[in-house]
Structure formats: C-alpha cells, structure tokens
Amino acid sequence: MKPRAGSKALIREINEALVLDVVRTKSPVSRATITVQTGLSAASVTGITGKLINSGLLVETEIAPSTGGRPARLLELGREGVFAAGVRLSATEAHAVIVDLRGEVVAAHSEPLASTEPAEAAAAAARAVRDAAGGREPKLIGVGVAISGVVDQASGLVRHSGAMSWADIAFQELLEEVAAHPVVIDSYVNAYTRGLLFDGVFAGREMLIFSVGTSLGAAVVVEGRIQRGFNGSAGGFAHSRAITGPEPARPCHCGAEDCFETRGSLWGMQRELERLGHNRRLDPDGDSALIADAAWHLGIGMANTAKVLGPGQVVVGFAPEADLGTFAEQTKAVFVRQYDHANTPPPIFDTGIADPVALARGAACSVLAGLFTASQAG
Structure with a gap:
C-alpha cells in the first residue's frame, strides 16, 4: 500500500498524544511505564518525551526509587507550556476561564452581553477570553464555548438555542474571526460532561x-x-x-x-x-x-x-x-x-x-482533549 501524504507526521502526532495521555492519567510516571502502556519502543519514548519537555508540555519531577543503576526521573504535565480558554455563554454574560494542561483553572473573567445578537455575543466572548488570559494569551491553543441548546460541534453550528433565540448560527466561524484562536463549540451538557471525563x-x-x-x-x-x-x-x-x-x-x-x-x-x-x-x-x-x-x-x-x-x-x-x-x-x-x-x-x-465555572472549564477541556487524542482523519 502506498503511504498517504503526511503519514509520518500523523504517526508522530498520534504517538505524542499516546504519551501525553499516559502522563495525564498516571502522573507522575516513569518513561519505562510509558513504554509499557503505549507499546512504543524505549528509544521512541525517550525522543518523544524529550521533545515534549522542550516544548513545556511535560516536566521532570521527583526521582523514582532506584532498583539499581541510574535513578529514573518521573514525568508529569507541565503547567506553563500551553493553556486553553473556555467560555460559558448565556443570554446575559460570557464567563471565561483559562485552564492549564492539567485542566486546572488559573484565571477567570466575566463580560456582560449587551444583547444576544451573535456578533455581540462573539465580541463579548472574545473580550472575556482576552481579559482572563492576560499575558498567557500567546500560549493559548484554542477556545472552547458552551452554549445552551442544540449544537453541532462538527459543523460549528448552533442549530437551536431557546436561551439565545438562535437558529442555525455559525458561531464557531464568527468567534474565530474576532478571537483569532481556533474555536470549538458545544452544548452546555456536553461541556459539563467533557469536564467530568x-x-x-x-x-x-x-x-x-x-x-x-x-x-x-x-x-x-x-x-x-x-x-x-x-x-x-x-x-x-x-x-x-x-x-x-x-x-x-x-x-x-x-x-x-x-x-x-x-x-x-x-x-x-x-x-x-x-x-x-x-x-x-x-x-x-x-x-x-x-x-x-x-x-x-x-x-x-x-x-x-x-x-x-x-x-x-x-x-x-x-x-x-x-x-x-x-x-x-x-x-x-x-x-x-x-x-x-x-x-x-x-x-x-x-x-x-x-455552574458557569464547571461549564466553562468543560469547554476548555474540549480544546485540551485534542492534545491527548490525535485525529486520524486523513
């Protein structure tokens, strides 16, 4: 079979996601454990973790108990490498939070809505994210938004929202234009669920x-x-x-x-x-x-x-x-x-x-999830 274009990059992305997910669920964890959990070779794990450490996604922490030989350093997710923003949008306000790679809220800001017009809601959400992020904005990897109603995440459309009086609004595209970050939208309940998961x-x-x-x-x-x-x-x-x-x-x-x-x-x-x-x-x-x-x-x-x-x-x-x-x-x-x-x-x-924090945090976790589960769509 002829390899498809970009297959090496895809494999690298998938392997990095595998490593990050093991560290997320087992932290602090040794490279040896990552090797066992992922099925990757020790050399591959060493290379991948080195790259992730350099990018700030992983950090070395305590030393694992030695069983002879050189003591192993344990790994955990970095707190300063990247951040994600989450917004809980309602008819009256855009409540934004910033979370680190571990999903912990590090900042928050609420911005009132002058109206539920989609353009005004997008502008308020963008302002809330900017004010919450502050100096962290260059490290944002995306913005997740929780919206009451029926939301088609794949197409970026709000199919129906009684709370916002919306029907078939392309809110993902609208917010990306004003926020200058990738955007993922979802319903309240899916955002809440994402936070739990x-x-x-x-x-x-x-x-x-x-x-x-x-x-x-x-x-x-x-x-x-x-x-x-x-x-x-x-x-x-x-x-x-x-x-x-x-x-x-x-x-x-x-x-x-x-x-x-x-x-x-x-x-x-x-x-x-x-x-x-x-x-x-x-x-x-x-x-x-x-x-x-x-x-x-x-x-x-x-x-x-x-x-x-x-x-x-x-x-x-x-x-x-x-x-x-x-x-x-x-x-x-x-x-x-x-x-x-x-x-x-x-x-x-x-x-x-x-509450608004739980929904906004869940929306942010929808953004982070992309780092731990690489897309295999080609």
Whole structure:
C-alpha cells in the first residue's frame, strides 16, 4: 500500500498524544511505564518525551526509587507550556476561564452581553477570553464555548438555542474571526460532561449525563466517549415529547408542544407561572406543586432514557438557579421508583452543580482533549 501524504507526521502526532495521555492519567510516571502502556519502543519514548519537555508540555519531577543503576526521573504535565480558554455563554454574560494542561483553572473573567445578537455575543466572548488570559494569551491553543441548546460541534453550528433565540448560527466561524484562536463549540451538557471525563474518574464508563437549568440537555457516554450521533443530535432530551394529561398543551420555543423543556426546565416552569397569571420569579415554597410536577416529568423521562440505553451511572448537573428546595431530591426519587418493577436495579444516580465555572472549564477541556487524542482523519 502506498503511504498517504503526511503519514509520518500523523504517526508522530498520534504517538505524542499516546504519551501525553499516559502522563495525564498516571502522573507522575516513569518513561519505562510509558513504554509499557503505549507499546512504543524505549528509544521512541525517550525522543518523544524529550521533545515534549522542550516544548513545556511535560516536566521532570521527583526521582523514582532506584532498583539499581541510574535513578529514573518521573514525568508529569507541565503547567506553563500551553493553556486553553473556555467560555460559558448565556443570554446575559460570557464567563471565561483559562485552564492549564492539567485542566486546572488559573484565571477567570466575566463580560456582560449587551444583547444576544451573535456578533455581540462573539465580541463579548472574545473580550472575556482576552481579559482572563492576560499575558498567557500567546500560549493559548484554542477556545472552547458552551452554549445552551442544540449544537453541532462538527459543523460549528448552533442549530437551536431557546436561551439565545438562535437558529442555525455559525458561531464557531464568527468567534474565530474576532478571537483569532481556533474555536470549538458545544452544548452546555456536553461541556459539563467533557469536564467530568477529562479528570479520568469516569474513564471507560457507560453513562447518561443530564443538565437541568434554564434549558435541559442530555449526553450519552459509551466507553468513556461522548456519542454525538449521525448529525450531532444525540442526547436530544429537551425536545422529546413529555407524557401529559388533560391540561392545556405548553408551547415550546422550538415550535412544538409539550417538550420536556416546557415541563422540567426553569424556562418552562417560568412560562407556566406566567400562563397562570403570576408575574414573579419561581418560589420554592409557593410553587412547590409546579416544582414537584417538573421533578415528576424529569424523573420519568430520565428513567425511560436510561432503560433504553442501560448506563451504569446517571449524573444530573443542576444549575445554581435550579436549586429549588428539594427539586433534585424529588427528581431522583421519581427516577428510582420507575425501576420498582424492572428486571434490573436502577443505575447509580448522582447529582452535581453545573455552574458557569464547571461549564466553562468543560469547554476548555474540549480544546485540551485534542492534545491527548490525535485525529486520524486523513
């Protein structure tokens, strides 16, 4: 077979990614362990690690216990070689963080949005990144952005965002023009999931991740990887049809009626309050029946999805504004009850806080992930 153009560079890129990923997950680690884990020759590992040390991606740290001969120096990821930016974009602000190669947040800055016009949102995101990065900007390898809604990462399009009132916006291209850095965009829930996966705690797991806030989202994780589906729409939980009774249908911002978005999201609950004639914000005490109804729909919907996919674990990230009394506890209780007559026990069900920092950090980790998993597309 004739080698394709650039194959040597591709192999070098893949091997460097293999080495970096072993150091990320095993740090601090010896070159001998890297050799065993990657299957590369000792000479190749020595050459690759030397190059990565020179570029600041790896640093030598403590000396490993000697078993005779020259003591080996252990390796870990460098903190000053490269950085990535992450932005959590909402209708009111662009919250940016800067993370080092280990995914640790080293700086942050929030920039208000004058409007949700795509050009204004891109400009605010670029300003937030610049101010957060400061002197680190020359070392930025890219910007990740988390956006509420249906996001096609491969094409760089925001297909639909009720929170931003967007449809088919080429936001990746728009932000790259003003930020002067490569950009990766994704949904809130996928960014939140990426942050969880980057830390290695859930490596190789089969999981469902849900986000609950102004909008809803779901991510499907198979063998530790986010599954995006044929056209990037995998995890389309928010706009699936909810089970409803005889009460009036609830219109959704997507154009349909009675989506889970209308029943379980903060946006949906607020619209129902307004329909009932209440011109105020949600109150955990005064609106307990409405919140219980939202938890009922969410718990059943999440359980139905889990029964189809059979994950070992479900994680639900609640936005800080979704901290509505016992909302999270009620959702979990309804979820677990759906397995009372099932042939298998319910998966592990955990909750977390999907705050702006977690989403922005996850978006930044989407950028870093490219260093640890080389693309083999040719």
